[in-house]
Amino acid sequence: MKAKTFKQGVHPPHKKEATKDKSLKPAELPSEVVIPLQQHIGAPCEPLVERGDKVKVGQKIGESEAFVSAPVHASISGEVTDVGLVEVTGVGLMTTTQEVMAITIAADGKDEFHESVEPKGDLESLSAAELRDIVYEAGIVGLGGATFPAHVKYAVPEDKSVDTVILNGAECEPYLTVDHRTMVEMPEKVVYGLKAIMKMTDAKEGQIGIELNKPDAIEAMQEATSDQTNIKVVPLEVKYPQGAEKQLIDACLGREVPSGGLPLDIGVVVNNIGTAVAITEAIQEGKPLIERTVTVSGEGIKKPQNLVFRIGTNVKELIEQCGGLKKYVDRVVLGGPMMGNAQHDVDVPATKGTSGILALRSHEISKYEPKNCIRCARCVDVCPIFLLPTALYKFAKADMVAESKMEQTEMINKLDEYNVFDCIECGSCSYICPAKIPLLHWIRLGKNALVAEQRKNDE
Incomplete structure (x- = not known):
């Protein structure tokens, strides 16, 4: 089986x-959920309910008037007990x-x-505009991690x-397997969702990219698309970050x-496997995005599993449903090990962007004990965007220690x-660096500094 790929990577x-x-x-089912009003890139929602209100599953409880936003819905039925601030990791791209x-x-x-949760019609009879409205009202966002409001992607200028x-069926992050299982277990829903996205964007062709380490998923999707003349399955080499949009x-x-x-x-829209199923x-069914899949794994988890959880369920509770933590867990990460976020506390809600919960022991984690750059250029060799990570790192670090405003601006x-x-924050540079320099960390700081400077100049 000939597989396609991109240049560079690890x-x-x-x-x-x-x-x-x-x-x-x-x-x-959780006894309580905490549903953040911002689980997406864009404007946060305003609450539509208040303490003491009774709500049902799928009821809209938060919405924004901004175009780049996505409503949130009650994932369980019950009573609103609080509307207030909570800590959340990884909102949007943060x-x-x-x-x-x-x-x-x-x-x-x-x-x-x-009562609003009811079938919305047939794909053939619904117009592109009606489908986009359904996607918006369901609060669907990209479930690959970036959580970009889906309806915005389909509103082609x-x-x-x-x-x-x-x-994107690559699922190239280590440990994560929910997209793999989704393709194996519900291929028809994946294809239906793809056809809906094609109709909303007026695209004539659909492709499903899957890495070769998922042969059962490739087989399931090929069978599900066998009668589709304009949809094909594309086998991909196993390489990180194969699932990044540009790659x-x-x-x-x-x-x-x-x-x-x-x-x-360049005439392309990319979406995650889970997003397609949510659209279906x-x-x-008329079901808004009230639940999603998550891989709970790592050597620190007693019984690793792929779960379908209600949005707002406590991360600690999901870990306990997988047998709890073993001894000597070094770190808990939300997402994958390459791009996920380490937690200082697992008493946080799992959100639309929670694709993985990983309990990792010390030998599973890259340790950063930075030494001087040895100018080997391995980070340059693997960067899928063809950037110069060492240069970006040096500029970001120099900005932090600059002695004058002129030097800092430079x-x-x-x-x-x-x-x-242009950096997609895949972490390939940090992963490969023999000097153990946290290159991605510095690049993120550099991005933040540049954003702050641009905002200052716009004022």
């Missing part, structure tokens, strides 16, 4: 054996823990669905056109997204000149 251990054959299992407004709901044990929709486009189509540009600029369920301008915003 080959971390897969670490998927513990859960790749574990079927998706519904998590136990990697830090921050406080956001959230709605707390105590379960009433009925799990009663709201008049001066743009889309010819191809690519579904997936390069591998599948041989097209390059321009610096500072978007896939839309929103159309066929370093920040250098970050812009060297296209720091």
Whole structure:
């Protein structure tokens, strides 16, 4: 089987054996959920309920008037017990823990669905505009990690056109296997969701990119698309970050997204496997995004599993449903080990962006004990965006210790000149660095400094 790929990248251990054959299992219904009003890139939602209100499953409880936003819904039925600030990690593309407004709901044990949760019609009879409205009302965001509001992606500007929709079935992050299991267990829903995205964007072709280490998923998706003349499965080499948007486009189509540009600029829309299924369920069942899949794994988890949990369930509770933590856990990470966020506390809500909960022991973690750069250029050799990570690191570090405003501005301008915003934060540079320099950490700091400088200049 000939597989496609992109240039550069790294080959971390897969670490998927513990859960790749574990079927998706519904998590136990929580007695309480904490639902943040910002689980997406864009404007946070305003609460539509207040303390003491009774709510049902699927009822809209938060919404914003901004276009780039996504509503949130009650994931259980019960009573609103609080509307206030909570700590959440990784809101949108942010990697830090921050406080956001959230709605707390105590379960009433009925799990009663709201009257609005009903089938929305047939794919053939619904217009593109009607489908986009369904996606918006369901609060669907990209479930690959970035949590970009899905309806925004499908609102193609008049001066743009889309010819191809690519579904990301690569799931290249180590440990994570929920997309793999979704393709094996519900391929028809994946295809239906892909066809809906194609209709919303007026794309004539669909592709599903899957890495070769998921042969059962490739087989299931090939069978599910056997009668589709304009949808094909694309086998991909096993390499990280194969599932990154720009790299997936390069591998599948041989097209390059321009610096500072978007896939839309070259006629492509990319979505995650889970997003396609969420769209299917929103159309066929009228179900908003009230639950998602998550891999709970790592050598620190007693019984690794793939769970389907209600949004707002406590991370600690999900860990306990997998047998709890073993002794000597060094770190708990939300997401994958390459791009996820380490937690200082597991008493936090799992959100729309929680694709993995990993309990890792010390030997599973890259230790950063930075030495001087030895100028080996290995970070340059693996960077999938063809950046110069060492240069970005040096500019960001110099900015932090600059003795004058002029020197600081010069370093920040250098970050812009060297296209720091093109970095997709895959962590390949940090992974490969023999000097153990936390390159990605410094690049993120550099991005923050450049954003702050640009905002200051705009004032």
